[in-house]
Amino acid sequence: MKSSQQIIAMRQSLLDWYQREGRTLPWRIRPEDRAAGVMAHPYEIWLSEIMCQQTTTTAASAYWHKFLKAWPNVADLAAAPRDDIMTAWAGLGYYARARNLHKCAKVVCEQYGGVFPDSEEELLTLPGIGLYSAAAIAGICYNEPTNVVDGNVERVISRIFCVETQMPKAKPEIRILAGEFADPQHPGDYAQALMDLGAHVCKPKNPKCGDCPWELECTAHKFDTMVDYPKRKLKTERPVRYGAVFFIKDAGQIWLRQRPDKGLLGGMMELPGTEWTEVKTDIDGLLAQAPFPGNWLQLDSEVKHVFTHFTLFLTVFTAQISAERFDICANLNMLDIYALPSLMRKAIALATQPPH
Numbered sequence: 001m002k003s004s005q006q007i008i009a010m011r012q013s014l015l016d017w018y019q020r021e022g023r024t025l026p027w028r029i030r031p032e033d034r035a036a037g038v039m040a041h042p043y044e045i046w047l048s049e050i051m052c053q054q055t056t057t058t059a060a061s062a063y064w065h066k067f068l069k070a071w072p073n074v075a076d077l078a079a080a081p082r083d084d085i086m087t088a089w090a091g092l093g094y095y096a097r098a099r100n101l102h103k104c105a106k107v108v109c110e111q112y113g114g115v116f117p118d119s120e121e122e123l124l125t126l127p128g129i130g131l132y133s134a135a136a137i138a139g140i141c142y143n144e145p146t147n148v149v150d151g152n153v154e155r156v157i158s159r160i161f162c163v164e165t166q167m168p169k170a171k172p173e174i175r176i177l178a179g180e181f182a183d184p185q186h187p188g189d190y191a192q193a194l195m196d197l198g199a200h201v202c203k204p205k206n207p208k209c210g211d212c213p214w215e216l217e218c219t220a221h222k223f224d225t226m227v228d229y230p231k232r233k234l235k236t237e238r239p240v241r242y243g244a245v246f247f248i249k250d251a252g253q254i255w256l257r258q259r260p261d262k263g264l265l266g267g268m269m270e271l272p273g274t275e276w277t278e279v280k281t282d283i284d285g286l287l288a289q290a291p292f293p294g295n296w297l298q299l300d301s302e303v304k305h306v307f308t309h310f311t312l313f314l315t316v317f318t319a320q321i322s323a324e325r326f327d328i329c330a331n332l333n334m335l336d337i338y339a340l341p342s343l344m345r346k347a348i349a350l351a352t353q354p355p356h
């Protein structure tokens, strides 16, 4: 814990640093502008906050300018066809943000007369505005002493206090600690200063502690354990599964079948195959699951495919029988018309590659 005197001193050193080193961004009202009476525009700040989620400020800047040119205010955006907004958003990713942008603009116009609500609480009720955005807009535009916590802020605070709880469980604890620092007098500048500190000084891998205004107050820096925070679970190794597929050919035709609708790769096409198991089955066990007993040839190489939750190794067997017996008879030269997942395309490529 920090004493109230330490907290006041830390706020001030951060604000001083921000005055000197803080970023200049197209939508940002810097402390000197604010002192000169310039006010942040809620529509512009809202656009920037939504665009900057999962996007760099550099990429977001171009879109921010484009949107303001096409739709200079929230009423223009609300009145625009949604398809136009989606087209303008193309390339920025996470398209739910664009859909919510339009929804939010409509709500602001229909329920708030085209003026963004001026409290964190009400902002939170708008489509696409979450805890972080509501706090940021209320702090920056309306000087509400909010507690703005994004991933950058979480990293800084977890290092200052060496928060030992693992993420994401540590989030509420970090939020409380961050809240003690939030500046009641300069909430907007303070929030932007802290986010800048996280983005450009307290970096995930190489924090530049020598440039940090909080260097002397930082517990992780004191023990040289900066990169250990925030604490995260060690990545566990991806489990492995094993199976086999049977590449059955008759001249230029191969045997395909369709996977059941439910489950992984549901409804996609596949080569006939075995179950996928956690323990490797021996050759006899695999061949017992072949569509017919026969003269199976096992390929030397296996297919390796990485799914999100496991890695699969498939043994490939080949054989030849009359196409009359095939479940689905697919022309090898026309496989593009079948919904074959890349796993199966890898297996087919392996089975059809010319011998070395």
Ligand code: SF4
Pocket (backbone or CB within 6 Å): 156, 159, 160, 201, 202, 203, 207, 208, 209, 212, 213, 214, 215, 216, 218, 219, 220, 221, 226
């Ligand atoms: S001293 Fe280093 S680790 Fe601590 S807050 Fe500053 S940049 Fe981050």
